[in-house]
Amino acid sequence: MKKLVSAPALFAAAGVLLVTGLLLAFLYSPMDASTMGYSQKIFYYHAPIAETALLAFGISFVAAILYLRSQNDKWDRLGVVSIRLGLVFSILVMATGMIWGKAAWGTWWDWEPRLTTFLLVCFLYTAYFVLRSVVDEEQRRATFAAVFAIIAFIDVPITFFATRFLPAGMHPTVITSSGTGMPGSMFVSFFISMIGMTLLLVALIRRDLGIEELRDRVADLKHSIGG
């Protein structure tokens, strides 16, 4: 049980990679040539966190499908855990994204497609927990949560696509994604941070899964002694 709850090796690996990525970002990667200058350094964690958040929701999507097929509680636990972590990471994306916006465009909030998508993602997956909290029976709760997790994940790319729509013919072509041409020296730091962040997610999921399992066991035990 103890082994399940803590996975020190994974945390250590994630930590080493994240620190390395950060050090490289500040010491090795060049200063951004655009007007952003030094504040562009936010990017080295901001983007990996965003990708990790989406990965967490992707995991919950797969877990939801597996739950509906097998009705096995462990997939429900994986769904809860990965959505909770995805939500934490999404909030970090929003926070760092707003700081980025202030530095780059001089405003805390801009209805930019990616930022807007993450705002909606936050609402969407908060609703997931509201839904869970209003169903008492365990199996039904897990089933509804799985259905919602499937629909919600399908909605994420659709939302991202839709946030680029403005009334036709009234606005010049919308912002296209930037940063495709990343110099190699930037990419190394970014890539190491991304691997580190992914490992951190995996480590946290494993840890939280252990906690959820423990919680279920405590609940069962409580039930079995009649209180």
Next chain:
Amino acid sequence: MTIEEGAKFVAAAYAIILAVLVIYYFMSARRVNALKRDMELLEQEVQRRPPAAGESGD
């Protein structure tokens, strides 16, 4: 934008990331401790109970 101006934004961003992750970790650590304590108490209770459970098993 000068390096000093940029550094403020960068420091704020990384501080928030660190703070949220640390808070999340400690909150879940507290939950683990509480659950482990519950588990121990419940196991003690189970060991104490069996005869009583047998008596009231009707």
Next chain:
Amino acid sequence: MTGWRQFMAILRKDLIRELRTREMIISMILFVLLAMVIFHYAFGVKEDVDLTYFTGGMLWVTFIFAMLLGLNRSFAQEQDERCLDGLLLCPVDRVTIFFAKTAGNLIFLLIIQVVAVPVFTLFFVHRGYGSDIVLFVVVLLLADVGICALGTLLATISMNTRSRDLLLPIIFLPLIVPLLIAATAATTTIFATGASFGVLGTRLLFLLGFDAVFMVAAYGTYDFAIGE
């Protein structure tokens, strides 16, 4: 073939029940008209302000909230008299129930729109859009199908929970936002500048894709949503 007959039977049942009481339709229409008055005073911040550009948004906000009223009502009735339990006992495919319910809600939404659209555009749109009427109807229908399919699926889930009608907006609104963005963008373009199928191509395709994706998703998950 039997699937089609079952579909029609459930749909007919819903329509007859509504025609007898008319409580849902009447309250939805009243809601729409009241919303129009409120919008007028909310946005008419100074005299002779042109609300043409806002009408698309106003319409879709109104439809979505009217639909929330209707969805809650249509499933509350099913549950109050335990009608749904009876329906589930029949040898009917669950997916047939979904399509019948969606079609019923679509008809109610269309009735609302037949009243709301002329009134809203009469009061707010200062530009003839008659030449784009076909395009407008296409946008309306495509968006309506998406709203009703997703709404029916989520209303089925929410009515089986403890907080029932309180839950529906919380899970429905964030999911429907992309459709709302596309529909509003298309409608505003039609009202404000006029448009053609070419100009609105991406938006129409998007709405069509949205409908298709969530129809398939609902088809795959409705068994689980309606419970055993």
